Amino acid sequence: MDLEIWRSRKQPERQDKEMFKGSKLPDARILLLGLDGSGKSTLLFKLKYNESFRTVPTIGFNVEMMEAKQKRRKITLTVWDVGGQEKMRPHWKSYYQDTAGLLFVVDCWDRTRLNEARRELERVLKNEHLRGLPVVILANKQDKDGALTATDLTEEFNLRKTCSNRDWFVQPCSGKTGAGLPEGFRRMALLVETTSNNNIKDTVKNLRKSMKT
Numbered sequence: 001m002d003l004e005i006w007r008s009r010k011q012p013e014r015q016d017k018e019m020f021k022g023s024k025l026p027d028a029r030i031l032l033l034g035l036d037g038s039g040k041s042t043l044l045f046k047l048k049y050n051e052s053f054r055t056v057p058t059i060g061f062n063v064e065m066m067e068a069k070q071k072r073r074k075i076t077l078t079v080w081d082v083g084g085q086e087k088m089r090p091h092w093k094s095y096y097q098d099t100a101g102l103l104f105v106v107d108c109w110d111r112t113r114l115n116e117a118r119r120e121l122e123r124v125l126k127n128e129h130l131r132g133l134p135v136v137i138l139a140n141k142q143d144k145d146g147a148l149t150a151t152d153l154t155e156e157f158n159l160r161k162t163c164s165n166r167d168w169f170v171q172p173c174s175g176k177t178g179a180g181l182p183e184g185f186r187r188m189a190l191l192v193e194t195t196s197n198n199n200i201k202d203t204v205k206n207l208r209k210s211m212k213t
C-alpha cells in the first residue's frame, strides 16, 4: 500500500528545515504508539509547545525533536508519533528499526477499548526489532473523572509479566493539562541508549521506500 505522508494544516507549523538539519547532541529515536484517539498527538504538542492544539487523526506521522537530560548530559529525543487507526497499524513496523524506546499511550477513560489497547501493546512488544527496549506506558486522560489509575492499568494489562524482559514504567498523565508529561519523557530519556545519527531526512526517505514495498 502506498501511503501518503502528510501533515495537517491544523497542527503546528514546525520548522522543518531546522529540524531536518538534526542536532549535534546524542540522539535517541522514540516511537510514540497507541490506539487512535488515545491522545498521542495532543500530548506531544502539549509537551513541545505548551499549547492545546485541535488535532485531527494522524495519517502517516508527526515528528518532533526535544531536548532532554540523561544523567548530566543533554540529549535529543526524536519522537515519531504514528497514526493509530486500524488501517495505520500495519505500518507501525516500518518505524521499528533504530528505535531506542517505546512510548505507548492508553486512553484510561475509555474502558471499552482497553482490551484492544492491551492486544496491540502485546503485539508490538513481541516484535523482534523492539526486543529488550525500554517502554514507558502513558496512562493518559487522567483529567477525566473515572479514568483508570496507573496502578489499575498495570494490573489490567498484566504489565509485570508482559514487560518482564525490559525496563518499563507506567506514567499517569494528561495531554489536556500537561500533567505527568515531563515526568514520562524524562523517564524515557533515562532509559534509552543514544546514537550520534539522527538524520530525519534519511529516515523519512527510507520510510517512504519501505511503505511502497
Ligand SMILES: Nc1nc2c(ncn2[C@@H]2O[C@H](COP(=O)(O)OP(=O)(O)OP(=O)(O)O)[C@@H](O)[C@H]2O)c(=O)[nH]1
Residues within 6 Å of the ligand: 034, 035, 036, 037, 038, 039, 040, 041, 042, 043, 055, 056, 057, 058, 059, 082, 083, 084, 085, 140, 141, 142, 143, 144, 173, 174, 175, 176, 177
Ligand atoms: N480530556 C482529555 N482529552 C484528551 C487528552 N488527550 C487527548 N485528548 C483528546 O482526545 C482526542 C484524540 O486525541 P489525538 O491526540 O488526536 O489522538 P491520537 O492518539 O493522536 O489519534 P490518532 O492520530 O488517530 O492515532 C482529541 O479530541 C483530544 O483533545 C487528555 O489527556 N484528556
Ligand SMILES: [Mg+2]
Residues within 6 Å of the ligand: 040, 041, 042, 055, 056, 057, 058, 081, 082, 083, 084
Ligand atoms: Mg495523532
